[in-house]
Amino acid sequence: MDTPLLDTPYTVIDRDRLLANLEVHRQRTKKQGIAYRPHAKTHKIPELAKLQLEHGAVGITLATIGEAEVFVDAGIPSIFLAYPLWLTANKAQRLAALSTRADITMGVDSVAGIQQAATTLGETTIGFLIEVDSGHHRSGCDPRAVEPLAAALAAHGLRCEGVFTYPGHSYHPGATTTASSDEVEALATATAVLESAGYPVTHRSGGSTPSLHSTKDSLTETRAGVYALGDAQQLELQTMEMSDIALSVVTTVVSARGHTAVVDAGSKIMGADKAAWATGHGRVLGHAEARIVAMSEHHATLVFPESGPQFAPGDILNVIPNHVCNAVNLVDIITVVSKQGPPEQWAVAARGKNS
Amino acid sequence: MDTPLLDTPYTVIDRDRLLANLEVHRQRTKKQGIAYRPHAKTHKIPELAKLQLEHGAVGITLATIGEAEVFVDAGIPSIFLAYPLWLTANKAQRLAALSTRADITMGVDSVAGIQQAATTLGETTIGFLIEVDSGHHRSGCDPRAVEPLAAALAAHGLRCEGVFTYPGHSYHPGATTTASSDEVEALATATAVLESAGYPVTHRSGGSTPSLHSTKDSLTETRAGVYALGDAQQLELQTMEMSDIALSVVTTVVSARGHTAVVDAGSKIMGADKAAWATGHGRVLGHAEARIVAMSEHHATLVFPESGPQFAPGDILNVIPNHVCNAVNLVDIITVVSKQGPPEQWAVAARGKNS
Numbered sequence: 001m002d003t004p005l006l007d008t009p010y011t012v013i014d015r016d017r018l019l020a021n022l023e024v025h026r027q028r029t030k031k032q033g034i035a036y037r038p039h040a041k042t043h044k045i046p047e048l049a050k051l052q053l054e055h056g057a058v059g060i061t062l063a064t065i066g067e068a069e070v071f072v073d074a075g076i077p078s079i080f081l082a083y084p085l086w087l088t089a090n091k092a093q094r095l096a097a098l099s100t101r102a103d104i105t106m107g108v109d110s111v112a113g114i115q116q117a118a119t120t121l122g123e124t125t126i127g128f129l130i131e132v133d134s135g136h137h138r139s140g141c142d143p144r145a146v147e148p149l150a151a152a153l154a155a156h157g158l159r160c161e162g163v164f165t166y167p168g169h170s171y172h173p174g175a176t177t178t179a180s181s182d183e184v185e186a187l188a189t190a191t192a193v194l195e196s197a198g199y200p201v202t203h204r205s206g207g208s209t210p211s212l213h214s215t216k217d218s219l220t221e222t223r224a225g226v227y228a229l230g231d232a233q234q235l236e237l238q239t240m241e242m243s244d245i246a247l248s249v250v251t252t253v254v255s256a257r258g259h260t261a262v263v264d265a266g267s268k269i270m271g272a273d274k275a276a277w278a279t280g281h282g283r284v285l286g287h288a289e290a291r292i293v294a295m296s297e298h299h300a301t302l303v304f305p306e307s308g309p310q311f312a313p314g315d316i317l318n319v320i321p322n323h324v325c326n327a328v329n330l331v332d333i334i335t336v337v338s339k340q341g342p343p344e345q346w347a348v349a350a351r352g353k354n355s
Numbered sequence: 356m357d358t359p360l361l362d363t364p365y366t367v368i369d370r371d372r373l374l375a376n377l378e379v380h381r382q383r384t385k386k387q388g389i390a391y392r393p394h395a396k397t398h399k400i401p402e403l404a405k406l407q408l409e410h411g412a413v414g415i416t417l418a419t420i421g422e423a424e425v426f427v428d429a430g431i432p433s434i435f436l437a438y439p440l441w442l443t444a445n446k447a448q449r450l451a452a453l454s455t456r457a458d459i460t461m462g463v464d465s466v467a468g469i470q471q472a473a474t475t476l477g478e479t480t481i482g483f484l485i486e487v488d489s490g491h492h493r494s495g496c497d498p499r500a501v502e503p504l505a506a507a508l509a510a511h512g513l514r515c516e517g518v519f520t521y522p523g524h525s526y527h528p529g530a531t532t533t534a535s536s537d538e539v540e541a542l543a544t545a546t547a548v549l550e551s552a553g554y555p556v557t558h559r560s561g562g563s564t565p566s567l568h569s570t571k572d573s574l575t576e577t578r579a580g581v582y583a584l585g586d587a588q589q590l591e592l593q594t595m596e597m598s599d600i601a602l603s604v605v606t607t608v609v610s611a612r613g614h615t616a617v618v619d620a621g622s623k624i625m626g627a628d629k630a631a632w633a634t635g636h637g638r639v640l641g642h643a644e645a646r647i648v649a650m651s652e653h654h655a656t657l658v659f660p661e662s663g664p665q666f667a668p669g670d671i672l673n674v675i676p677n678h679v680c681n682a683v684n685l686v687d688i689i690t691v692v693s694k695q696g697p698p699e700q701w702a703v704a705a706r707g708k709n710s
Contacts, residue, residue, distance in 0.1 A: 007420075007446055007710040041623075041652060063653040065362075083653060084609045086619070086669050091362055109610050112668045138654050139610040139617050168651065254439045255464050255494040262494050264441070268396075268684050269709045272628040296523065297396060297680055298418040298438060298709070299493050313467045314441050325652055329623050329685065332707060352687060354624045354653070355362040 004316055005343055008252040009265035011331050012318070013346070015338040017246035018048070018228060022055040025227050028212065030056070032222075037061050037080055037205070039225030042325045044350035045334070046074030048228065059103070061223040065094050066353030072102045074349065080205070082164060082223060084109040084131055084139050085117075091355075092120030099126050105161060107131045109141050111152045118156035128153055129164045129203060130194075134186035135179065136168035143190040150199040162203030162220075163190040170210040173237060173277055180214035183207075188218060210239045231324035232283040233275065247327070247334075248285045248318035251300070253311045259304040261311040265319055266298040271326035278322060285318035292319065359671055360698060363607040364620035366686045367673070368701070370693040372601035373403070373583060377410040380582050383567065385411070387577075392416050392435055392560070394580030397680045399705035400689070401429035403583065414458070416578040420449050421708030427457045429704065435560070437519060437578060439464040439486055439494050440472075446710075447475030454481050460516060462486045464496050466507045473511035483508055484519045484558060485549075489541035490534065491523035498545040505554040517558030517575075518545040525565040528592060528632055535569035538562075543573060565594045586679035587638040588630065602682070602689075603640045603673035606655070608666045614659045616666040620674055621653040626681035633677060640673035647674065 004010070029036045039061040040049050049060050049071060059078025062068050068079050079098075084107050087095065098104055105127040108114050114128075130149045133140035141149065146163065153160040165186050170179035187204040194201050207222030226234060229247040234240035249270060251263035272295070274281050280291035284302055287309070294301040300319060304310070311317065321327035328334070329351050336344040359365070384391045394416040395404050404415050404426060414433030417423050423434050434453075439462050442450065453459055460482040463469050469483075485504045488495035496504065501518065508515040520541050525534035542559040549556050562577030581589060584602040589595035604625060606618035627650070629636050635646035639657055642664070649656040655674060659665070666672065676682035683689070684706050691699040 007443065007449075009709050083619075084668075086607050086609050088362065088607075094362075110668055113609070116669060138649065138651065138656060252441045252443075254441050254468070264438075265709070267626075267628065267681055268707075271622075272626055272678065272681055273622065274627075274629070294493065296493065297684075301493060313439075313465055314471060323627070326622055326627055329652075330707060331709075352623075352685060354364050354620070354686075 004250050005335060009249050009269050011249050011269065011334045013334050013336045014246045015336050021228050021244060021246060022051060026056040029222060034219050035221045037221055037223050039223050040071065042225035042228060043328055044348045045346050046071060046349055047346050049076055064353055064355060065091055066355050067350040068098055070350040070353060072098050078103040081106040083107050084113050086113060087117045087120045089120050096121060096124060099124060105129055107164060108149060109139050111148055114149060114152040114156065118158060127159045127161045129161050129205060132163055132165045132186050132190045134165040134167050135182040136166055138168060140165060143186040144193060146190045146193050147197050150194050160199060162201040163187055164205035167206060167208055167211050170208045176210040176237065176239065177214045180211040183211060184218050209234060210237050226324055229324045232320045232322045235283055236278055242288055245285060245320055247324050248320050251317055251319055253313050253315040253317065256312050259306060259308060259310055261302045263300050263302060263317055263319060264298060265300055266296050268297045269330050270321040271323055271330060273323035273326055282322050283320040285320055359605050360690060364604050364624050366604050366624065366689050368689050368691045369601045370691050376583050376599060376601060377406060381411045384577060389574050390576045392576055392578050393583065394578050395426065397580035397583060398683055399703045400701050401426060401704055402701050404431055419708055419710060420446055421710050422705040423453055425705040425708060427453050433458040436461040438462050439468050441468060442472045442475045444475050451476060451479060454479060460484055462519060463504060464494050466503055469504060469507040469511065473513060482514045482516045484516050484560060487518055487520045487541050487545045489520040489522050490537040491521055493523060495520060498541040499548060501545045501548050502552050505549050515554060517556040518542055519560035522561060522563055522566050525563045526630065531565040531594065532569045535566035538566065539573050564589060565592050581679055584679045587675045587677045590638055591633055597643055600640060600675055602679055603675050606672055606674055608668050608670040608672065611667050614661060614663060614665055616657045618655050618657060618672055618674060619653060620655050621651050623652045624685050625676040626678055626685060628678035628681055637677050638675040640675055
């Protein structure tokens with residue numbers, strides 16, 4: 001892209017690449033024999049969620065009630081809040097209102113959280129999935145200790161649909177296959193515990209983009225989200241390729257020295273994510289060897305190899321954020337480009353809906 | 356704070372603490388004999404900029420034209436864009452429009468950038484400051500090489516007001532004093548070069564919050580911004596204390612095990628900043644020994660010392676982002692609390708104005 005459509009920096013989605021990614025995912029999950037319910041916190045865009053449903057998704061996953069309000073307003077019929085929500089009276093009221101308009105399921109990982117939900121929700125059509133820890137050690141209970149949670153749900157007349165986990169420890173080079181095995185084992189353990197205690201398990205939900213390729217059919221559902229747009233972390237983990245990247249930020253070079261260029265996009269449009277194992281703060285579209293070696297709020301410092309190109313102030317480059325979910329959360333509008341038609345603009349309608 | 360005002364998570368400013376920080380800064384810069392022009396990218400809030408002007412600021416600093424449009428609309432009369440803007444025709448038109456309503460100065464660090472500005476701006480009242488690199492190695496030219504830039508500004512009839520630098524390498528434990536010396540030296544070198552070539556230097560602008568205490572009076576102006584609100588990075592660098600922190604995020608514990616608690620605030624409200632030297636992803640207000648040991652988009656994992664408190668789901672805690680500038684940029688509204696009166700809400704009016 002030589003002539004920017006807008007004043008830089010701004011975020012773009014390549015719609016053709018996005019649609020190709022959605023089709024690959026549809027085919028892959030079909031082959032694996034599992035349903036998919038993509039985590040829409042990745043994009044927060046109703047238009048994109050609708051494309052995912054058109055490509056076979058059974059619904060979407062979200063983290064907050066505020067996000068769910070946006071997607072239910074946009075007509076999305078089935079939402080899993082994969083989060084151990086602590087339902088205050090106000091949050092329970094908001095969630096109950098949504099449950100009259102869409103199928104809503106939420107996560108729980110403690111008896112206290114279940115008691116709180118029972119107290120504040122009262123009689124409800126909302127379903128529940130018990131979160132188990134498969135090795136990421138964030139939320140989720142020990143898979144061997146799920147029985148008291150199922151008992152608490154039953155005692156309060158709440159519908160338990162099964163178990164879920166997030167194998168977030170897949171976000172480490174070389175760890176994707178191990179994390180996927182941990183995920184399968186944790187879900188299988190929890191399922192066995194529940195079934196032997198007489199609780200049926202209809203859902204076993206897991207998934208992350210890095211562990212997608214090794215996902216086993218012992219899952220009933222994957223919630224991976226990043227696969228749709230891609231980011232520099234997936235390049236680092238070698239789980240996606242440069243040609244799969246559908247989201248980037250269009251920037252202008254503002255300062256240059258030799259093979260180093262400083263562009264006008266920083267952490268306020270790219271996000272500040274940088275895992276300890278990452279080789280940089282992001283990548284450059286079409287320049288596989290280049291790295292973003294430093295980033296501040298409105299500057300990113302790009303280093304190209306000695307044998308590579310040099311740039312001058314005024315040149316336009318597309319940079320790839322490390323973590324697409326946080327990058328999308330920084331902008332209200334994304335420009336969508338396609339070889340098939342004129343640019344569109346999509347509102348990041350659920351941006352900032354943290355509560 | 357035991358009863359949250361809103362559904363968590365949400366961002367709060369302690370107005371009493373903020374005003375105390377502004378007063379300390381006024382006294383410090385008065386004693387140092389230098390003007391101050393705080394970087395308002397830290398807060399992006401017109402109400403807060405006005406309080407800074409009431410506390411003696413000579414104007415504000417910003418990074419983008421979009422931010423300047425918001426603050427000029429809010430009546431701020433003097434703005435320095437401390438950034439080597441590449442002025443396309445459209446950006447030049449926007450900046451020229453602002454210059455009819457406020458005093459505008461912008462940064463340059465290359466002859467190419469000056470030629471571009473001269474071409475697109477034409478005759479202008481906008482002033483220019485030459486950016487020099489004092490050791491942060493981001494943008495800015497070599498302080499010994501400023502003469503061609505001053506000559507280019509003069510040749511195009513553009514007004515050169517002096518030199519500026521950002522000693523961003525002050526953001527490292529133990530580096531604040533060295534960075535401050537580097538800053539003084541770079542500005543002095545550039546000034547000597549310009550004055551010996553016959554170019555007067557009326558402004559020598561520098562400053563960062565970590566280097567504030569050692570700022571020398573050879574600067575005419577400091578642009579530090581974080582001092583107003585504080586963040587976990589300043590605690591790590593020991594340049595501010597827990598009692599100075601004016602901004603935090605109110606969160607609910609959603610999952611707990613022993614001395615570990617997971618709260619409902621993650622990188623989508625705290626920002627993902629974590630410098631290599633940081634001891635965690637953020638801090639906990641009032642719990643100096645606690646650390647945020649892991650963070651994802653909607654979860655932060657807090658670890659308290661063995662001798663410290665334990666928390667349960669439903670408990671409320673205030674967490675402190677590592678980098679306040681990026682945390683503020685994630686929310687549209689901030690709740691402002693004070694012992695002197697009822698809560699207010701301030702719009703983060705320049706949030707997301709990246710271009």
